[in-house]
Amino acid sequence: MTVDSVTIALVGSGGAGAMTAGQMLLDAAANVGWYGLMSRSTGPQIRGGEAAALVRLSPTPVHGPGDRFDIIIAFDWQNVERFAAELPLSDKSVIITDPSQGEVPAVLAASGAKQVELPIKELAGRIPGGRVNMVGLGAVAAIVGLPRAGIDAVIQKALGKKGDAAIQASNAGIDAGSKEAAGWNLGLELAAPNKEGATRWNISGNEAAGLGALKGGVKFCAAYPITPATEILEWLAPNLAKTGGKLVQAEDELASIAMCLGASFSGVPSITATAGPGLSLMTECIGLGVASETPVVIVDVQRGGPSTGIPTKSEQSDLNIAVYGLHGDAPHLVVGPTSIGDCLFTTQWAVHLAEALQTPAIVLSDQAMGQSRAIVDKPADAPHKANRLLATDLGGEGKYLRYANTESGVSPAAIPGMPGGEHTADGLEHAENALPSSQASDHQKQLDKRLRKLTSYDYGDAWADVEGEGEIAVVTWGSATGPSREAVRRLEAAGTKARLVAIRLISPVQPAKLAAALDGVSKVLVVEQTHGAQFHKFLRGHYDLPGKVSVFSRPGPLPIRAREVHETLLSLI
């Protein structure tokens, strides 16, 4: 008998190699044709302390974390109490523990999970250069039925440079763990992979966002490191250079966004990435981008807030600042990717929209997408490139009007190097000719123009992911989409039709499109990961929602699981 999905936690304090083993497990699963998702659980201390690789594998695409862990393998129990809440278990779960590490902590044992002993340390100790994480990897591979060929390829790739001794030691460790686990018969063998179909990618949300920036045409990035956004910047640094762009480490977030505006003013599509505290610092300059009509993309990889909050864990609570954080009436773009793979499409789309509409675009990713790695079908490719409307008649008699009050609201831009287009871009309110003005009529005209260019633009079908049918609908966004999608599919599998609407274009709002998507719906469940139901209030403020509206909203850092959404939906039927 096989299962459709298996969820595994590899647990150990820093240095035990839990992350490496988790990564190898995911890579090996990818090699043999399975799908998968790996998120990390670490404290804020970066090295040392608790660490867990949380892996879910399946023959079909994985949308979010599993309902509970089927397998926990612990290299040690150090600090496990700190994140036991992140390791939901049941009496169907299996805890693999090394007797030399002492008893299973009561907080986990209370689940009633089956316990299996594996002398991990002893087995590793018998092998010259042996490591506990390889023994653990071997055991897990045997339990889930992962073919050895998949692991061999990973070992060769990861350790090829270290030489034969390292490869032999790893192989011996894997063999030892595998041999012990082979006779356990835990009933957790994963269904056979379906190797047909699309090309698969192994990518994290942060890498996907970086790639989306490149594909969108970004050539400049100014960066200041912050968890959990740093990997976007680290990925872009070499890859921007390889494609003729530049990344500069700035002195702070204020400088990052300001440098991006300068680069963009000179005509070069620009991006920066940050997390909540950095976004707070950037808001003044984002307003400058709105007023001066300078395109720029800011990827905010949300983490638990407020203030420094929980840097290494996920939440969706930057929605309010992203939409409302700028002072004055400052319409701008806010988009949210709906999955790890979609971080590519949505970031690429954001570059295109920012350039087309000459305004800042905030991409609201989050830690759960950004720092998780998944095996996905090759992500969709947005058919868009940065394409700014440039002024063409600068040689004419009339003086160039940088902020011309056009019908579309988009004014043809002149950039340095274009003779005749000289003007001063300004954050002060200005007339069409770009000169500062405090006149009511100029203010009204420019406010109208800056709003009009956003509201009259045709965003097409990308405004949301819409699927399913029926009278009950889940409306969600961002990384809450994955578990919501899985919950809707479970409902459908049991015979109840349901819809999913995951809104990608948060701002400007699309009332007519949502009304069409929810036509005939009598019950709406809003799903989000905040304490204050920010998304629900946002929807209430800007949309008419049909029928009875319910809310599933809770803060991080624990991920929203499909089970929770599914149970809420069942309670509404």
Add this chain to the structure above:
Amino acid sequence: MDTHLTDDVVGPLPGDYKSDVKPIWCPGCGDYSVLAGITRAMATMGLERHDTVVVSGIGCSSRIPAYTSVYGYHTVHGRSLAVASGVKLARPELNVLIFGGDGDGFSIGGNHFLHACRRNVDMTYIVMDNQVYGMTKGQASPTTEADWCESKLTPEGPGVNPIQPVALALACGANFVARGFSNNPNEVARLIVEGVRHPGFSVIHILSPCVTFRPEQRNWKSTVHPYGREPTDDPNEAMRAVLEDDGFGLGIFLAGNRRPFQPESAATRSIAQIEEGFAV
């Protein structure tokens, strides 16, 4: 680009770099003369107007971009150096000048000043120092004396020592450091020309009186004096001389040899090649 004045080639004139916008400055403001110095410098160098970008923050002096006829970006308080760095790093072929005041540069923008000096991007920063916040009606700035009691915000005086901009620039690693006085636009123009032509980040500190809130600064005419030494390329020597100076010495303190910061990049791979790295 140099433009030589000959019989048959007429170079640009300072007026070619002025816009037709009337400055909002008070009568007698030192910034009028600085503006004259700026346009003279631009004419002397024959800068192409479309290849020149002036960036400013907020404050009286930061209004200058609107008064010139080149490309300009009037940004937000304190961020001009960061914005300008983005322009120059993204488009190295452009001429980039930054204008601002003592509050914009050394208070709200202090961190950017520090890092602009050490980063050494090839651009020129002209700070008009009047030791007061003029646009918000006369509060102490980071260069105001500790015992200046004329501000309602600090009626007993700011009580803290003023920053010495030239010493600060040297300490932070600026590659070209000079001081001028707005009363002499020709000398201001000369310093700007030298600063623009010198590779790396140039800081030109210009004493520019605010006669509205600091009428006593009219006396600067008799206070300033030539610094009296030749420019050096040794930051230590420049620093010693600056510390011996009374803050009113005019001239070029340092014309250093640091290499400007300008990351090079050339496309060596296609995005399709990069994407291949993600394929399983």
